[in-house]
Each structure stands twice: as C-alpha cells, then as structure tokens.
Amino acid sequence: MPKDTSIKSVLIIGSGPIIIGQACEFDYAGSQAALSLKDEGISVSIINSNPATIMTDKVIADHVYLLPLTSDSIEKILKEQQIDAVLPTMGGQTALNLCIEVAERGIWEKYGVKIIGVDLAAIEKTENREAFRQLMVDIGVGVATSKIANSFLEGKEAAQEIGFPLVIRPSYTLGGKGAGFVHKKEDFDAALSKGLQASPTHEVLVEQAVIGWKEYELELLRDNNDNVIIICSIENFDPMGIHTGDSITVAPAMTLSDRCYQSMRNQAIKMMRAIGNFAGGCNVQFSVNPADEAIIAIEINPRVSRSSALASKATGYPIAKIAAKLAIGYNLDEIENQITKTTSAYFEPTLDYVIVKIPRWNFDKFKGANRQLGLQMKSVGEVMGIGRSFIEALQKACQSLEIGRAGLGADGRQSRNLEEIMHSLEFPSWDRLFHIYDALSLGVPIESVRKVTKIDRWFLNQIADVVNMENELRRYSLNNIPEEFLFTLKQKGFSDTQIAYILGNVTEEDVYQRRKALGMHRVYKMVDTCAAEFPAKTPYYYSTYEGENESIVSDKKKIIVLGSGPNRIGQGIEFDYSCVHGLLAAKESGFEAIMVNCNPETVSTDFNMADKLYFEPVYWEHVREIIELEKPDGVIVQLGGQTALKMAEKMHEHGIKIIGTSFNDMDIAEDRGRFSDLLKELDIPYPKYGVAESAEEAIEVAHHVGYPVLVRPSYVLGGQGMSIVINDEDLEKAVVGLLKNLPGNRVLIDHFLDRAAEAESDSISDGEDVHIVGIMEHIEPAGIHSGDSFAVLPPFDLSDNVISQIEEYTVKIAKALNVIGLLNIQFAVKNDMVYVIEANPRASRTVPFIAKAYDVPYINIAAKVMLGVAKLKDFTIERKLWGYAIKEPVFSFDKFPEVNKELGPEMKSTGEAIRFIPNLQDPYFRSLYKEKSMYLSR
Numbered sequence: 001m002p003k004d005t006s007i008k009s010v011l012i013i014g015s016g017p018i019i020i021g022q023a024c025e026f027d028y029a030g031s032q033a034a035l036s037l038k039d040e041g042i043s044v045s046i047i048n049s050n051p052a053t054i055m056t057d058k059v060i061a062d063h064v065y066l067l068p069l070t071s072d073s074i075e076k077i078l079k080e081q082q083i084d085a086v087l088p089t090m091g092g093q094t095a096l097n098l099c100i101e102v103a104e105r106g107i108w109e110k111y112g113v114k115i116i117g118v119d120l121a122a123i124e125k126t127e128n129r130e131a132f133r134q135l136m137v138d139i140g141v142g143v144a145t146s147k148i149a150n151s152f153l154e155g156k157e158a159a160q161e162i163g164f165p166l167v168i169r170p171s172y173t174l175g176g177k178g179a180g181f182v183h184k185k186e187d188f189d190a191a192l193s194k195g196l197q198a199s200p201t202h203e204v205l206v207e208q209a210v211i212g213w214k215e216y217e218l219e220l221l222r223d224n225n226d227n228v229i230i231i232c233s234i235e236n237f238d239p240m241g242i243h244t245g246d247s248i249t250v251a252p253a254m255t256l257s258d259r260c261y262q263s264m265r266n267q268a269i270k271m272m273r274a275i276g277n278f279a280g281g282c283n284v285q286f287s288v289n290p291a292d293e294a295i296i297a298i299e300i301n302p303r304v305s306r307s308s309a310l311a312s313k314a315t316g317y318p319i320a321k322i323a324a325k326l327a328i329g330y331n332l333d334e335i336e337n338q339i340t341k342t343t344s345a346y347f348e349p350t351l352d353y354v355i356v357k358i359p360r361w362n363f364d365k366f367k368g369a370n371r372q373l374g375l376q377m378k379s380v381g382e383v384m385g386i387g388r389s390f391i392e393a394l395q396k397a398c399q400s401l402e403i404g405r406a407g408l409g410a411d412g413r414q415s416r417n418l419e420e421i422m423h424s425l426e427f428p429s430w431d432r433l434f435h436i437y438d439a440l441s442l443g444v445p446i447e448s449v450r451k452v453t454k455i456d457r458w459f460l461n462q463i464a465d466v467v468n469m470e471n472e473l474r475r476y477s478l479n480n481i482p483e484e485f486l487f488t489l490k491q492k493g494f495s496d497t498q499i500a501y502i503l504g505n506v507t508e509e510d511v512y513q514r515r516k517a518l519g520m521h522r523v524y525k526m527v528d529t530c531a532a533e534f535p536a537k538t539p540y541y542y543s544t545y546e547g548e549n550e551s552i553v554s555d556k557k558k559i560i561v562l563g564s565g566p567n568r569i570g571q572g573i574e575f576d577y578s579c580v581h582g583l584l585a586a587k588e589s590g591f592e593a594i595m596v597n598c599n600p601e602t603v604s605t606d607f608n609m610a611d612k613l614y615f616e617p618v619y620w621e622h623v624r625e626i627i628e629l630e631k632p633d634g635v636i637v638q639l640g641g642q643t644a645l646k647m648a649e650k651m652h653e654h655g656i657k658i659i660g661t662s663f664n665d666m667d668i669a670e671d672r673g674r675f676s677d678l679l680k681e682l683d684i685p686y687p688k689y690g691v692a693e694s695a696e697e698a699i700e701v702a703h704h705v706g707y708p709v710l711v712r713p714s715y716v717l718g719g720q721g722m723s724i725v726i727n728d729e730d731l732e733k734a735v736v737g738l739l740k741n742l743p744g745n746r747v748l749i750d751h752f753l754d755r756a757a758e759a760e761s762d763s764i765s766d767g768e769d770v771h772i773v774g775i776m777e778h779i780e781p782a783g784i785h786s787g788d789s790f791a792v793l794p795p796f797d798l799s800d801n802v803i804s805q806i807e808e809y810t811v812k813i814a815k816a817l818n819v820i821g822l823l824n825i826q827f828a829v830k831n832d833m834v835y836v837i838e839a840n841p842r843a844s845r846t847v848p849f850i851a852k853a854y855d856v857p858y859i860n861i862a863a864k865v866m867l868g869v870a871k872l873k874d875f876t877i878e879r880k881l882w883g884y885a886i887k888e889p890v891f892s893f894d895k896f897p898e899v900n901k902e903l904g905p906e907m908k909s910t911g912e913a914i915r916f917i918p919n920l921q922d923p924y925f926r927s928l929y930k931e932k933s934m935y936l937s938r
Contacts, residue, residue, distance in 0.1 A: 003040060004329035010037055011077060011086045011113070013095035014048025014055055016069050018911030020892040021177065021245065021377045022092045024573040025309035025601040027053040030090040032312075032606065033324035034060045037087075040328065045081050047073060048091070051852040051887070051914040052574040052845070054603045058855075059584065066852055066914050069094060071102050078111040087327055089117040089280055089303035090320060096123050096303060097200075117327035122276030122302045129171045129205035132299070139274045141267050142296040144287075146207035155192040158206035159185075165209040167375065168192060170199035177894065179375035181209055181241065210296065212454035213240040213287040216253055218268045219311040220282040221322060223331040228269045229348050231319055232311035233261065237356075238373075239454040240287050242428060245306055245377040249357045251314045254390060255456045260293045271300050279326040281319055283307050290456065306601070310357055313384060313600040313615065315349035316527040316540055316607060353525065353542065356393040357384045357600065360401055360566035361430040365908050369896040371429040378895050379430075380910060381567030384600040386527070386542035386615055387493060391462050395493025398433075400598035400617035402565050402643055406497035408463065409437040410470050418442060425452045436460065441467045466492065473502045478510060483518055490520065491545045496621055512621070522625045524551035524614070527607070540607040542615050543622065551612075551629065556592040558632040559659065559867065562644035563597025563604050565618045570787065570907045571641040576602040578639040578843035578859050583610045585863030591633070596626055597640075618643050620650050627656055634659040636866065638821050638842040639859070645670070645842055660821035660866035661841045669817060669839045672712070672748040682816055684809050685835045687828070688751040698735040698749055699728050705751040710783075710905060712748050713738055722905035724752050724783055756830040758782040758789065758837075759798060761810045762850050764858075765819040766865045769872040770811045773858055774850040774879075775803060776887070779928060780903070782828040782837070787845055787907040790928060791887040793853050796920055798829065805834040813839050821866040822847065822859075845912075846887075852914060853885035883918040886925070 012034055015026035031054055034044045038061075045063040048056050056064050063081060067073035077083065086108065088099035096118075102108055103120055125131050130148035137143065144167075147158030159166055159182075168191050170178040178198020182191045195204040215236035222228045235256065237248035253261065268284040283305040285298040304320050312319045322345050325335050332346035359379035363371050369378075385396030395407040405411055415421055415438045422444075424435040432453070439449055446460045453460075469489060473481070481503075489499060496511040503511075515521065522543040541551050561582045564575035579595070580603050586593035595610035598617050607613050612630075616622045618640070627635065634657040637644040645666065652663035668674045672689070679686040687710075690701030702709045702725075711734045712722040721738050725731045735747050758778040764771050777795035778786065795803065806827055814823050817839070824844035826837040843859070851858035856877055864870040889909035893901050917925050 002329065002334065003325070007042060007084045007116070007328050009043040009045065009082055009084050010116070010328075011045045011047065011074075011081075011083045012061070013069070013086065013088045013091045013098055014046060014050065014053070015091040015094045016048065017050050017888075017890040017913045018052070018567070018573055019890060020380055020895050020910055022094060023306070023381065023567060023601055024053065024576065025306045026090060026092045026304070027055045027573060028309050028312075028601060028603050028606065029304040029320035030055040031060050031603050032318055032320040033087060033090045036321040036324040037328065038062070040325070042328065045077060045083065047077060049913040049915070050911065051849045052572065052577055052912060053848070054577045054580045056852060057577070066916065068913070068915065069098050071098070071105055071107060074098070074102050075107050078107065078113065083111065083113050085114050085116045085328075087117045087324065088115065089323065089327075092303070092305075096127075099123075117278065117280040117323065118302045119276045119278045122278060125275045126300050126302055127171060129169055129203065133205070135274055136271070136297050139270055141271060142294065144208040144210055144296055146205050148203065149192070149196075149206055150203050152192060152196065155196070155204060155206055156188070159188055159192075162206060162208055165211060167207045167209045168195040169205040169207060169375075170195045171201050171203040171205070177376060178204075181211065181374060209241075210287050210289070211239070211241045213289050214255070214456065215240050215244060215247070215298070216256065216264065216286045216288060217244065217249075217307050218264065218284045218286070219308055219319060220268055220272050220284065221319065221326065221332065222272055222279055222282070223326050224279045224329060225331050226273065227332050227346065228272060229332065229346065230265055230268070231317050231349060232315050234307055234311065237455060237459055238428065241375070242373045243375055243377040244285065246359050246373045246379050248359070248433060249307075249310070250390065251311065251355045252351050254354075255458045256288075257293060260288060260295065264288075264295055267295065267297065271297060275300060275302060278302070279329075281308060281323040310355075310382075310384065310600045313605055314355040315351065316538060317349050318606075353386055353388055353527075354390050354393045355384055355386050356390065356397045357382050358397040358401060358433070359430075360403075360568055362569045363430060365569045365906065366896045366899040369899045373428045373430075376895060380569060381599070382601065383566045383598045383617075384615070385493075385598070385617070388525075388544045388546070389492065390459075391466060392491060392493035392544065394462075395495070396617055397598075399495060399619045399622070400565060402568070405434070406495045406501070407493060408466055409434065409441065410494075410498040410502050412501060414438050414441065416442070418444075422452065425449060428453075437463055437466065440464050441470070469494075470502055473499065476503070478503055478506045478514055483520075486515070486518070487520060487545060490515070495619075508621070520545070522622075523547070523549035524629070526550045527615070538607050539612040540615065541613065543625070553630055554592060557590065558594055558630055559586040559591040560594045560596060560627065560630065560632045560635045561586070561604075561610070562618055562623065562635060562637050562640045562647060563595060563599065563602070564640040565597070565643040566599055567601065569910060571643065572845065572911065573602070574845045574848050575639065575641040575843055576604045577848045579604040580609060581857075581859035582636050582639045582863045585860045586636075586867065587611065588860075589864055589867050589869040591867070594626075594630060594632065596623060618647070620647060623647060624650075624654070633657065636660065636863070638866065639863075641843065661817065661819050665817045665819070666841050669841050672838075673746070675839065678816060679836055682812050684812060685833060687753055687835055687837070690749050692735065692747050692749055694739070695732045695735045698731055698747060701749040702728070702731055705749060708752040708754055710750040710752045711735060711738065712750070712905070713746070722785075724905060753782055753828045753830050753835060756782040756828040756835070757797070758784075758786065759795060759802075759806060759827045759829060760786060760791070760846060761806055761825050761827070762844070762846055762858075763810050763814060763823045763825075764821065764862045764865060764872060765814040765823060766872045767818065767820050770814045771872050771877060772807060772810055773856060773877070774854060775806055776846065776850075783905060784903045785905055785907040786826055788889050788903045788909045790889065791846070791849075792925075793850065793881065793885045793887070796884065796925075799832060801832055802829055802834055809834065809836055817841055822862045849885070849887045849912070849914060853916075854879040854881050883916060884920065884925070886915045886917065886928070888913045888915060
C-alpha cells in the first residue's frame with residue numbers, strides 16, 4: 001500500500017550519549033531515518049541529549065530537542081508539536097525502554113500519537129526472557145534449556161535443574177549488562193545476584209551454556225504485506241561465549257552450509273512474524289552446533305542494531321532508510337533501490353566481496369580491568385575492511401584499528417612467548433586474533449588452536465595461509481621476488497610495510513616504488529548490492545588488486561576529507577560530526593567531496609553523504625593511492641582527529657596540499673616543547689616545563705620546575721599516558737613506563753598548577769581575523785581531563801579580567817600559528833592569572849557542543865574558511881543561547897567494576913550529554929556545583 005497520509009509529523013527518539021554497548025550506530029540510523037521521512041514531506045522532530053552527533057543537527061531534522069530522555073521531556077515536545085507518530089526503533093534499547101515508559105503513563109494515547117516501526121507487544125516478547133523462550137517453543141524454534149528466575153531462590157532451583165555450565169541473562173538490559181557464564185557451582189551465587197541487580201525488572205534467565213557453538217546473525221526487513229527479506233547474513237569469527245559486539249564478524253557467512261542457511265532463514269522469518277504485526281527492521285541471532293548443525297535462537301531485536309549499521313555498509317542496502325519508509329506504510333516493492341535507481345527495494349543483496357568487522361577496545365584507559373571477553377560487551381568502537389577475499393578484508397581491518405599494526409602480522413609486534421600466546425587463545429582478549437597468527441607462525445598445529453579457541457577450522461586455515469606466504473616471501477629479495485607472487489601478496493591484503501619487514505633491509509617506500517615500477521597498484525570496485533547484475537549508480541568504493549578500475553575520476557575540483565577511523569575514548573563521534581559538515585561545506589562550495597573512512601557505525605560513511613566514498617583504512621598506503629588516483633585540490637586533515645592529523649607529515653613530505661593550517665604550524669601545537677617555546681616568545685604565561693629522555697633527566701627537570709608535576713609524552717590524544725606525580729619515586733615509575741611503551745619519544749614534565757580552575761576557548765581564524773565562538777569554564781579543576789569535566793557555557797565564575805586574558809591569548813596564538821580554520825585552547829586559571837595548557841588547531845570534542853549550544857553552523861563556516869572560498873567577514877555569526885549550557889561527560893565504568901574510577905589527566909568518558917539551564921540558581925546547577933565545590937577553592 002502507499003504511505004499513510006495521516007502521518008504528517010514524526011518524533012524520532014535517539015539513544016542519548018555514547019556508552020559501551022550503544023554507540024554511534026544509532027546516530028547513523030536516526031539520521032538516515034530522519035532524512036528518509038523528510039524526503040516524503042513529513043515533518044521530523046528528534047529528541048536526543050547527545051550534542052556530539054550529526055543526528056541532533058538542523059541539517060537532519062526540522063525540530064531538534066536536546067533534552068534528557070525522559071517521559072517529561074516527551075510530553076513537553078508533544079505539547080509544543082502536533083506529533084502524529086513516534087518511531088522508537090532507531091535509538092537502541094534506550095529509545096525502546098522510553099517508549100514503553102511513556103506508553104505505560106498513557107502519554108502517547110493522551111496526545112493521539114501512534115507507535116510505528118514496532119509494536120509494544122513485540123518489545124515485551126523479545127525483552128522478557130521467559131516470554132521469548134515460550135514463544136520460540138510455541139512456534140517450533142529451538143532454544144537452549146532455560147528457566148526464568150525472579151528471586152535468588154528461583155535462580156538456585158533453576159541451576160540445580162539445568163546443571164553447569166550456565167549462562168545468566170538479565171531481562172531488559174543492553175550490551176549484555178549483568179550477563180555472564182558460571183562454570184562452577186561455587187561461583188553461582190555472586191553471578192546470580194549481579195544479574196538480578198542488573199535487570200530493571202529483577203528478572204534473569206538461567207540458561208544452558210552452549211560455549212563453543214558457532215554464532216550467526218541475520219538482518220531482516222518486513223513490510224505491511226508481510227513480505228520479509230534477508231538483507232545480510234553475518235558470521236561471528238569467535239564462537240558463542242563472546243558478546244557479538246566484541247566478536248570479529250564476517251559477511252556474508254563463510255562456513256554455513258546451504259541447508260543450514262535455508263533453515264536459519266525460515267526460522268528467522270517465522271520468528272519475526274510471531275513477535276508482532278509491524279513493518280520495519282529486525283536483527284536475529286542464532287547459535288549452531290558445529291557437530292550436527294543443530295540451530296537454536298539466541299535473541300531477536302525488533303529495532304535497528306549495531307549489526308544493522310554494519311549490514312548497511314556491508315551491502316550498500318540502507319536498512320534504516322528503508323525501515324523508516326516501511327514504518328509509514330510503504331511496501332518493499334514500492335520503494336526505489338537506492339543503489340541501482342532502476343529496481344525496487346524488494347530484493348536480497350548479493351555480495352561479490354567479503355567484509356570483516358573488528359572491534360576496537362580501550363582497555364589501556366581502564367588500568368586493572370578484567371580484559372577477558374565474555375557475554376558483557378567491552379569494546380568502544382569498530383572498523384570494517386572490504387576485500388575480494390576474507391584475508392584481504394581481515395588485513396585491511398587490522399590496518400584500520402589505529403593500534404600500530406600494519407596488518408595481521410609481520411610488523412615487529414609479534415609475540416614469541418608461547419605460554420602467553422596459548423593463555424590468550426584459551427582466555428580471549430582484544431589481541432586473540434594476533435595471537436592466533438603468532439601461534440601458527442611458531443608451528444602450533446591448526447587442530448590444537450581450534451580445540452582451545454573453538455574457532456572454525458576454515459578461518460584458521462586462512463590465517464595459516466598468511467603464515468605460509470610469509471615463509472615463502474623470505475626466500476626472496478625485493479629485486480628478485482616474482483611479479484606474480486608479489487601481486488598475490490597484495491591481493492591477500494599485505495601492506496608494503498609488512499612486505500618490507502619480512503624482506504628486511506628495505507623500507508615501505510622501497511616496496512612501493514618496486515610496485516610502481518611493475519605497474520602494480522590498487523584498483524577500486526563499486527559496492528553494488530547485486531554482484532553487478534544491475535548497473536550501480538552509487539559512488540561507494542573499496543580497493544583490491546585486479547584488472548578493471550571502476551572508480552572513474554571526474555574533471556571537477558576535488559577535496560578529500562580524511563575520517564577519524566574507529567571510535568575510542570578521546571576520539572569519538574564528535575569528529576565524525578565535523579567530517580560530515582566538512583563534506584557538506586565542500587559540496588556547497590562547488591567541490592567534489594570525497595570521503596575516506598573505515599568506521600561502519602558513522603554517518604560520514606553513508607554512501608549518499610559524500611560525492612564519492614572510499615571505504616578504506618585511514619592508513620598511509622591506502623590514502624596515498626586514493627590521492628594519486630583522484631588528484632584532489634587538497635586534503636582536509638583538521639576534522640578527523642588524531643587519525644587524520646598524523647597523516648599530515650607524510651603528506652607534507654610528498655608535496656600533497658593540506659587544506660587550512662599547514663603541517664608545520666600544526667606540529668608546533670602538537671609538539672609540547674615547540675609550543676611552550678612559542679608561548680615564551682609571545683609572552684603568554686604557561687606552566688614551567690622541561691623535556692626528558694630518561695628517568696634521571698626527568699627528576700632533574702622536576703626539581704627545577706617544582707612538584708607536583710604533570711608527566712606526559714608528546715603527541716598524545718585523550719590524555720593518553722598522562723599522570724600527576726608528587727615525588728621522585730613516582731616520577732621515575734611514570735617515566736620508565738612511558739618510555740617503555742613509547743621508545744624514542746620524549747617525555748614532558750610540566751609544573752602542575754594545583755587547584756587551578758580550567759577553561760577552554762574555541763575559535764575560527766581565516767589568517768586575518770579571529771572569531772571566538774565560545775569560552776567554557778570547567779566545574780572540575782585543572783588536572784581532570786577536559787573530556788571528563790563538566791563544562792559550562794558561557795563561563796559561570798570567571799572575572800572580566802580573566803576572560804579578557806583568554807580572548808587576548810586566543811587571538812595571539814591563532815595568529816602566531818597561522819591558523820586557517822579551527823582552534824581549541826585549554827587554559828588554567830589561578831589567582832586571576834591565565835596560563836595556557838595546550839592548543840589544538842583542529843576539530844576538538846567541544847566543537848559540536850558549542851555549535852548546538854549557540855546554534856551556530858560552526859564547522860560549516862570553518863570548512864569554507866579552510867577551503868579559501870570565504871572569509872570570516874562574509875558571515876554573520878549570531879549566538880542564540882538564552883541561559884547556560886552544561887556538557888555532562890558520561891562513563892561506562894559499569895563494564896569495568898574492578899577499576900579505579902577516580903578521574904585524572906587521562907580521559908575515561910565514552911560520551912557526553914548536553915543540558916540547558918536558565919540561570920545559575922537552577923537547582924541542577926547548584927547541586928552539581930556543590931558536589932564539585934571541594935575542588936573549587938581558588
């Protein structure tokens with residue numbers, strides 16, 4: 001049927017701040033859904049408290065409400081707007097739970113709002129573990145033996161009946177919160193208590209553990225005619241026992257027999273039809289016994305999920321966009337295929353390539369954390385590699401991770417400690433993939449690795465082939481390596497760095513030049529959803545080594561925007577927000593806007609956001625060849641955080657134009673020593689500092705500058721490796737630890753301004769004029785990382801004299817660094833004197849907060865200044881904040897209950913929310929200020 005014409009306005013509920021288990025994949029889904037509904041002439045309102053997302057930007061929705069995700073906030077919106085329908089399936093578990101709460105209070109009914117995309121009965125059936133289990137039994141779908149428990153006694157009885165090992169799964173939770181395995185009877189009581197406490201309904205499922213079984217996911221869409229299609233099959237590389245968000249996943253499924261796949265399809269469709277009569281998307285998870293291919297259902301989510309974003313990027317099929325159209329009444333055969341533009345959306349994508357997703361963890365931020373992976377998700381982001389084979393995609397994903405790896409192995413980071421390796425295989429953590437390679441390269445038999453990891457032998461054989469190719473390569477030198485073999489290595493995803501490492505005595509550049517002499521370079525293939533059966537119209541590409549290049553270079557002026565890679569603590573979704581605005585500004589300025597990024601969760605990697613998308617690692621070798629193919633007018637590195645910024649030196653060396661602030665000026669700000677020298681020249685106060693290359697030198701410097709001191713390496717992000725120390729003994733430990741992990745680096749020792757207030761300024765410079773967009777004051781003192789601090793805009797307690805100094809120093813530094821574009825500066829304030837702590841001539845995490853608080857198109861203006869198409873005087877910048885805005889950091893410490901939660905110079909928050917207050921007498925601000933007031937003695 002055609003769309004429901006009674007729906008003229010829709011409210012989309014967002015997912016709130018980024019936390020582990022619910023990240024920016026919902027920003028992508030919500031943004032796509034909003035644009036899809038606007039295409040239909042529907043007025044879109046969004047509620048979300050996260051300022052860092054593009055979803056809460058005016059380019060996405062007609063009305064944006066940056067409010068806490070509560071029933072009261074929903075009712076406030078319904079009083080202001082005539083809302084016809086609410087779409088809660090784009091905001092993860094948070095949105096579904098809020099939708100239920102609002103329904104229970106009768107608010108939807110009171111204002112005549114209907115729920116679309118799902119029904120409440122479906123949510124209840126899928127989130128209530130016992131209801132789900134019983135439904136599966138009723139429709140003949142296999143489930144693990146289990147019992148529901150609402151009390152400690154019921155849980156004990158269930159365990160006695162089922163037997164160990166067991167899984168405890170709390171109802172109505174996200175990211176596996178409170179879930180866990182229990183292998184021994186003596187561990188059960190503590191695990192049961194934890195699970196009951198984690199569930200908001202004090203309910204858990206005590207279930208037979210199918211440890212070692214294989215895990216699969218299917219992404220489904222259904223329309224109002226009950227047509228159901230499978231968008232993507234996803235196979236977990238890791239077996240059951242590791243949360244799917246922490247598992248390496250592969251699409252399409254690699255080791256699934258056709259008989260088993262058809263059975264899984266049929267069961268998934270039966271499950272989706274059984275949970276309710278609604279049109280929209282669904283994610284179904286299954287477990288398969290590797291011995292006999294018996295299938296059991298794990299769970300079904302009647303909403304978009306983390307895997308929906310992955311499936312969308314893997315197939316090119318925009319699940320959230322189509323799901324939004326289904327929710328307003330369209331059927332699949334009435335919607336245009338977004339890729340071919342000539343066929344309908346009623347088809348199942350067929351892939352002639354492989355994608356591999358690898359999660360990204362930040363255990364280094366949580367000292368003492370239990371790093372073993374299990375049922376509770378612990379990763380903070382993910383990357384995706386696309387290749388013509390599993391191994392090519394796997395190597396590209398490894399290169400994308402931003403952990404210093406040049407691929408799966410052969411990069412000097414291998415372990416040779418067999419005991420450590422075998423322990424890692426049995427008790428998986430973030431590095432198990434690399435330890436599988438290490439074990440096979442040391443000669444451990446494949447079957448021994450399979451027995452301890454339970455990973456399918458097919459995957460292990462693929463990794464063993466990598467080891468065999470490396471051994472073959474060692475027989476040659478660069479000059480006599482057979483051309484065909486070198487081509488095979490590149491087809492298998494080997495980077496030039498890996499090949500150089502194996503050959504020895506040659507560099508990455510040597511290998512690159514050898515390839516170039518042989519005419520061996522990447523070609524680019526289109527992601528087309530239908531294996532080239534129909535011509536694709538979407539400019540979405542991945543690289544490989546084959547004959548035909550499908551990326552046709554236009555004769556337009558081009559700008560490449562480098563993305564920020566995987567989300568991690570210190571570099572999150574705010575940089576993707578900046579990249580999206582950079583793309584939009586480039587397009588508005590008449591450039592062909594080209595995006596390079598490898599994060600499947602983000603809006604920047606939506607295939608219709610840029611004029612051309614290269615889904616590739618933000619890794620020098622890949623970026624270089626894209627630049628050589630496209631020959632852009634320049635590359636923007638300011639918007640993609642440290643990932644993009646660290647490419648600047650290579651680009652500078654190779655004569656590639658960097659748009660905006662030059663590499664040398666950015667380097668002055670990044671190099672703490674050079675920057676302090678600049679401040680001295682400008683007569684701007686800064687904490688006394690010194691540079692040390694050994695513990696002995698550090699102690700000398702500390703005695704000169706005076707304790708307490710802040711110890712930090714140069715070139716860091718998110719306060720990585722920073723610490724405050726008060727004596728020689730602690731200093732020695734800190735410096736030795738840093739130099740061990742950062743060989744060849746220098747350590748900076750700054751005098752720490754104890755009990756100083758902290759403030760930040762964000763500004764735009766065009767090389768002539770400097771416009772300060774906002775000055776924020778932190779509630780926490782200096783010494784707590786700015787990303788972990790509550791910040792207030794405008795300042796609440798800074799004197800006119802202090803604000804005047806901040807403004808003066810901002811302008812001075814912007815001009816001295818020749819900033820073209822963005823500049824963030826952090827200040828310490830003590831005794832009415834302002835000291836400069838650091839300056840970042842790039843996008844920072846504060847950019848979207850200020851843009852949303854003041855309602856200023858901040859990045860758009862800065863990008864046009866960077867591109868040289870406008871000057872600051874061409875814009876009228878009006879700030880519209882009436883009252884105060886507070887940036888609230890959000891943490892995921894519940895995932896790591898064993899770690900020290902004390903905040904310091906190293907950032908630990910995973911996201912942020914925004915809250916508006918009318919004045920400083922607001923009860924929320926007074927309670928917050930009072931809570932932190934012990935820090936605030938000036």
